[in-house]
Amino acid sequence: EAGVAQSPRYKIIEKRQSVAFWCNPISGHATLYWYQQILGQGPKLLIQFQNNGVVDDSQLPKDRFSAERLKGVDSTLKIQPAKLEDSAVYLCASSGPQGGTEAFFGQGTRLTVV
């Protein structure tokens, strides 16, 4: 079974530039998550999709972050404009519909804003 795919693995941009990350979840997984992991901290949920609908985006900085999951499969997370404090690893995860199903994670995208 193929895992969660993310690209790119690494990205370096200047502040005020824009950047986009892509995620392809495990086939058949209805739930998709984007987490932000700042160095030395645990993953923080940014947004959660159930199919192509947003379940929770309460911690997404909506003035600069946006995410979409068209057709309920792939997802993109965008930051525009980026700030220095956005430097982090952005993890995508997916899970099945049942409560006891764990989230499966991609390898993440490491973003450095300079």
Place this chain on the structure above:
Amino acid sequence: AQSVTQLGSHVSVSEGALVLLRCNYSSSVPPYLFWYVQYPNQGLQLLLKYTTGATLVKGINGFEAEFKKSETSFHLTKPSAHMSDAAEYFCAVRTYTGGFKTIFGAGTRLFVKA
């Protein structure tokens, strides 16, 4: 609201010694509990999970954890540490509040001394 507290951001043990990583949670409904491990520049990998049934759960690489409802704890243990266990460990709680949501603790970095 649910939350996860991991006691000790860093734990150091000698090779062959007992590993104990502490996790306490709060949840308004019966939770599903998970432990994940993260190696450098990698995504999170599931070690073990508790959903229902037996409160002592066994995972990969010789790790196990016990769900104690009265103490709201889910501590991770391994009888004998190996150098390859050095990594970051995250406890997570998955509950249902309008949708299944997984919340992570801040993580505990395990160091293993030769």
